[in-house]
Amino acid sequence: MGLRLRQARECSRGSMTHVFHRQLKAAMPVAAKGDGPYIVDTEGKKYIDASGGAAVSCLGHSHPRVIQAIKDQVDQIAFAHTGFFTSEPAEQLADHLVSRAPGQINHVYFVSGGSEAVEASLKLARQYFLEKGEGQRSLFIARRQSYHGNTLGALSVGGNEWRRTPFAPMLIDAEHVSPCYGYRDRQPDESDEAYGLRVADELESRLKEVGPEKVIAFVAEPVVGATAGALAPVPGYFKRIREICDKNGILLILDEVMCGMGRTGTLFACEQDGVAPDLLATAKGLGAGYMPIGAMMCTSEIYDTIRNGSGFFQHGHTYMGHPTACAAALAVQRAIEEDDLLANVRTMGDKLDAALHDRLGNHANIGDIRGRGLFRGIELVADRVSKEPLDPGLKIDGLIKREAMERGLICYPGGGTIDGKQGNHVLLAPPFIINETHVAEITEKL
Ligand code: PLP
Secondary structure, eight states: OOHHHHHHHHHHTTSSOOSOOSOSSOOOOOEEEEETTEEEETTOOEEEETTHHHHTOTTOSOOHHHHHHHHHHHHHOSOOOTTTOOOHHHHHHHHHHHHHOSTTEEEEEEESSHHHHHHHHHHHHHHHHHHTTOTTOOEEEEESSOOOOSSHHHHHHOOOHHHHGGGGGGOOSEEEEOOOOHHHHSOTTOOHHHHHHHHHHHHHHHHHHHOGGGEEEEEEOSSBOTTTSSBOOOTTHHHHHHHHHHHHTOEEEEEOTTTTTTTTSSSSGGGGGTOOOSEEEEOGGGTTTSSOOEEEEEEHHHHHHHHHTTSOOSOOOTTTTOHHHHHHHHHHHHHHHHTTHHHHHHHHHHHHHHHHHHHHTTOTTEEEEEEETTEEEEEEOSOTTTOOOOOGGGOHHHHHHHHHHHTTEEOEEEOOEETTEEOEEEEEOOOTTOOHHHHHHHHHHO
């Protein structure tokens, strides 16, 4: 046995590792090879990656054109610092994104991941108002079921109490209102439309209470991922949110880090709600995991205010606009278009939804199956009538993850806080390249 393989096996048994993993007590298999929607470990075990890790690997794990694009770029130049140079892949990727972006989105700021994209959005929004002479604005309003990243600004706007609590004294100013969570909050006699308006109006009430002149922006995921399990809004909700933001002079930041870049069947998730934000954060599916990359996108109004003012965004990272990451992301985005993968996301998304309802819809502990495109969530409950969350003592997400991996399935269990209790769901976000056989395999193993 070669030294590397032996070390890997020892490491997988948890007996020897210098890597500071997320989980300090659990051992993990060692990923050795990617094969379309599958990951193979060093023991030769094959897993179908039905969640793309955390909704990342939207082209699977061995896309030849993306791999070639990375090799070609590295052959030319791997990295050039953006304090000195721009690069062709960054320019081309920005053109590609802007020409397809909603509303007045016209500029793209490349970073290395989702938290950085959200962090940059928060800071740019604040600097925009500063340069307009409105430096009294320092508050963000976001939603209770939300995850926007783990850096301190992004963590502040996120609503996940478990993640926030240890760092509470270090967080920036943020308030949280209700998300659009029809399964739990819509009254029996209320239409979807009426519910959407009612819950959106919570933002307006909160703005009145705190004073809109103190607020920078409202931050939301169009389809909530990690804290609620592919929770899509009812029709009209985001239109009303957009109206409230405009009426009160605050910005709308949409976090499409997880739900964007085709995951829900349109390139940008907010297209389906007929709204455009002032700032949009994206990552995960942008580079599909072939390279770490995220992006903050903004309108000309914001860009021009700073260009005509200080002329400098007071932010930046060493690896922003990394040429190899941009080349990979450009190849990913071209593959999505050239292979008409958004159509496959919609078709396979419908098939996955139907298969999940068929196989799991009557399960006593499954309260809701929902989502858009290839972004599907299964909410787990103790009781389907009361919708009471499962007993947190069960530690169900760890259990599901382990059992699923045992069966060769990667899914993404998680949860946010529901009425002070831990909620539970399983998130599915398989690659856009899957076919009906993969849908059957995922559903069967789940
Ligand atoms: N925003 C959303 C909606 C996310 O789902 C995530 C990650 O799961 C992030 C931000 C943070 O992204 P990253 O983990 O790349 O920093």
